[in-house]
Amino acid sequence: MKQSSYTIHGRRNRWRENSLEGADENVSKKFDWYVIKKFGPYVGRYKGWTLVSVALMLLYTVLNLANPFLIGVAIDQFIGHNDLRGLAITGIVLIIVNVLMWQAQYWQVWSMSWAGQQILYNLSSDMFTHLQSLSLSFYDRTQIGRVMSRLQSDIDVLESMLSSGLLSMLGSLVSLVGIIIAMLAMNVTLALLSFTVLPIMFVIAAFW
Numbered sequence: 001m002k003q004s005s006y007t008i009h010g011r012r013n014r015w016r017e018n019s020l021e022g023a024d025e026n027v028s029k030k031f032d033w034y035v036i037k038k039f040g041p042y043v044g045r046y047k048g049w050t051l052v053s054v055a056l057m058l059l060y061t062v063l064n065l066a067n068p069f070l071i072g073v074a075i076d077q078f079i080g081h082n083d084l085r086g087l088a089i090t091g092i093v094l095i096i097v098n099v100l101m102w103q104a105q106y107w108q109v110w111s112m113s114w115a116g117q118q119i120l121y122n123l124s125s126d127m128f129t130h131l132q133s134l135s136l137s138f139y140d141r142t143q144i145g146r147v148m149s150r151l152q153s154d155i156d157v158l159e160s161m162l163s164s165g166l167l168s169m170l171g172s173l174v175s176l177v178g179i180i181i182a183m184l185a186m187n188v189t190l191a192l193l194s195f196t197v198l199p200i201m202f203v204i205a206a207f208w
Contacts (some may be wrong), residue, residue: 042119049115056108057171061178063101069182070094116162124155 043050070090078086131147139147183191 039123042123045122046115046118049111053108053112053115054170056104056111057174060101060104060108061171061174063097063104064175065178065182066097067094067101070097112162116159119162120155120159123158124151127151 070093074087074090074094077083078090127150131151180191180195183194
C-alpha cells in the first residue's frame with residue numbers, strides 16, 4: 001500500500017507526537033526557516049505550474065508596460081502630425097495588447113490558484129493522516145482547539161497567501177523590475193535621477 005508523503009517526510013525528519021505541543025506559544029517569532037523547509041516539498045511537486053504562472057506574469061508585465069509606450073507613440077508621432085492611418089494602426093495594436101494582457105493575467109491567476117489548492121489539499125490530507133496515527137495520550141495532553149486551529153485556521157492563512165498574497169507580491173516585484181528596465185532603456189540620465197529618491201522612500205517605509 002502506498003504511504004502518504006507526510007508519513008515518509010515525517011520519518012525522514014523524525015516527527016514526534018509532541019510536535020504540536022507548545023509550538024503556538026512562541027508568538028514572537030516572525031519567521032521560521034524550518035517551517036518553510038518542511039513546506040518546500042509540497043510546493044516542489046507543482047513547480048511546473050508555478051513556472052508557468054511566473055512566465056505568464058512576465059508576459060503580463062511586458063504587455064502592461066507596452067500600453068503607455070504605445071500611447072506615447074500615438075500622441076508624439078501620429079496625433080501631432082495628423083496621421084490618421086498610423087493612429088488607427090496604433091489603436092488596433094493597443095486593443096490586441098490589452099486582450100493578450102487580460103488573457104495572460106487570467107491564466108496566470110488560474111494556474112497559481114490551481115497549484116495552491118492542490119498543495120493545500122495534499123497538506124491537509126497528510127496532516128489528517130498524521131493525526132490519525134497519534135496515540136490517545138497525545139489528545140489527553142493537547143487541547144482540541146489547538147489541533148483544529150492547525151487543520152483549519154492555519155490552512156486558511158496558507159490559502160490566502162498562495163492565492164492572493166504571493167501573487168500580489170510577485171506581481172509587484174516583477175512590475176517594479178520591468179519599470180526600472182523600461183526607464184533605463186528610454187533615458188538613463190533621467191532614470192538615475194529618479195532613482196535618487198528611492199533610498200529615502202525605503203527608509204520611510206522601514207520606519208513607518
